[in-house]
Amino acid sequence: MEKLKSLFKEDSKFKILLISVLITGLSYGLYKGMLDNFLAEIVGMGEMDRGVTEFFRELPGILLVFILAAFYMLSAETLYKVGAVIMLAGMAMHAALPPTKVLATLAICTYSLGEHIQLGMKNTLALEYAQPGKGGTVLGVQSSTSQIGTLIGYLVIVAAFTMGTGGASTYNTFFIAAAVLAGVSAVFSLRITGQSRTDETKRRFYFHKKYTKYYMLEMFYGARKQVFFTFGPYVLILFYGASAAAISLLHAICSVAGFFLSPVVGRIIDKVGYKAVMVADTLILVIVCFFYGFAHELFPMDVAFIVCCINYVLDSIISLASMASNVYVQDLADDQNEVKATISTGVSINHVITIFIALFGGWIWQALGIKTLFMLSAALGLCNSAYAATIKTKQKA
Numbered sequence: 001m002e003k004l005k006s007l008f009k010e011d012s013k014f015k016i017l018l019i020s021v022l023i024t025g026l027s028y029g030l031y032k033g034m035l036d037n038f039l040a041e042i043v044g045m046g047e048m049d050r051g052v053t054e055f056f057r058e059l060p061g062i063l064l065v066f067i068l069a070a071f072y073m074l075s076a077e078t079l080y081k082v083g084a085v086i087m088l089a090g091m092a093m094h095a096a097l098p099p100t101k102v103l104a105t106l107a108i109c110t111y112s113l114g115e116h117i118q119l120g121m122k123n124t125l126a127l128e129y130a131q132p133g134k135g136g137t138v139l140g141v142q143s144s145t146s147q148i149g150t151l152i153g154y155l156v157i158v159a160a161f162t163m164g165t166g167g168a169s170t171y172n173t174f175f176i177a178a179a180v181l182a183g184v185s186a187v188f189s190l191r192i193t194g195q196s197r198t199d200e201t202k203r204r205f206y207f208h209k210k211y212t213k214y215y216m217l218e219m220f221y222g223a224r225k226q227v228f229f230t231f232g233p234y235v236l237i238l239f240y241g242a243s244a245a246a247i248s249l250l251h252a253i254c255s256v257a258g259f260f261l262s263p264v265v266g267r268i269i270d271k272v273g274y275k276a277v278m279v280a281d282t283l284i285l286v287i288v289c290f291f292y293g294f295a296h297e298l299f300p301m302d303v304a305f306i307v308c309c310i311n312y313v314l315d316s317i318i319s320l321a322s323m324a325s326n327v328y329v330q331d332l333a334d335d336q337n338e339v340k341a342t343i344s345t346g347v348s349i350n351h352v353i354t355i356f357i358a359l360f361g362g363w364i365w366q367a368l369g370i371k372t373l374f375m376l377s378a379a380l381g382l383c384n385s386a387y388a389a390t391i392k393t394k395q396k397a
Contacts, residue, residue: 037237075196214328326343
């Protein structure tokens with residue numbers, strides 16, 4: 001604890017912030033660990049419905065820059081609290097409202113709005129509370145705290161649905177538990193005081209000609225990411241009959257892999273360069289997409305299910321290479337504010353693409369099948385690799 005305290009300013013509310021982040025992570029782990037199965041089994045959403053729901057879930061990510069601009073007068077602490085309350089409202093809607101497609105989508109969109117508002121604010125507060133020169137370490141501590149909470153939530157779902165029978169009552173019980181945790185987190189967040197300024201780079205778009213290739217790469221990445229994020233679990237559920245316990249276990253494995261492999265991928269980027277990593281990343285994706293789309297034709301269904309699970313985790317791991325594009329931006333930028341503004345704009349571009357991929361992805365699966373959906377994802381990956389290969393680097397090989 002003493003070592004942790006040395007990273008933060010003495011008069012900061014870092015303990016309350018970390019407790020809030022931990023409990024929010026736990027609530028999210030319960031929520032995310034069962035959400036896809038809930039939508040498929042209880043709400044009765046098909047592949048097209050899931051794409052429509054994802055469209056509305058991603059919408060707050062696009063609108064965030066306008067929301068932050070509209071409420072520029074509010075401090076980071078106030079916006080963090082607002083985000084916590086909206087997340088609580090979204091989770092409570094899941095627990096209290098009938099499980100219809102429209103109401104479930106409304107609850108998901110509400111929760112996502114609070115989540116997106118809080119996402120940038122917790123980074124702002126962590127940096128505000130950090131001792132000079134300790135910002136990076138503090139962000140790592142905060143991220144690890146959130147991941148630990150989320151992982152515990154996943155494992156609780158694995159245990160509960162392995163031992164339990166499932167059904168609407170089980171899902172509702174855990175939505176209530178997640179809502180209670182979201183409420184506890186909101187109470188802690190209300191105890192955070194201060195008037196920290198929000199990050200100016202999060203409240204506006206920033207475009208410059210020299211970042212054109214970065215913007216294009218974010219478009220490709222957003223499209224390729226959304227196929228797996230939205231439809232990866234749904235293929236396992238609808239096509240292979242994966243249980244909530246199995247899906248939550250996969251999320252847990254991906255979290256653990258990300259926790260341990262993120263530093264490794266970072267070192268690889270530093271050693272071989274961001275260009276090589278961006279090219280190799282999406283070439284590996286082609287293999288992942290091939291097996292995800294064709295495993296059921298190459299293997300017996302039980303073996304194909306295992307192959308797809310392995311590929312789902314592998315996709316999560318290669319997604320870590322997306323940090324290479326951030327290093328590319330840093331290599332081009334003249335100062336740190338330009339880096340933050342450009343990355344923030346890239347995230348917005350990413351979100352614009354993902355909402356349309358969610359819609360069209362659901363239609364493609366329904367009309368043309370999962371093989372076509374994942375082959376198109378592979379094609380986007382090849383386009384990404386080809387485009388990344390045109391980058392001129394300043395770094396040494």
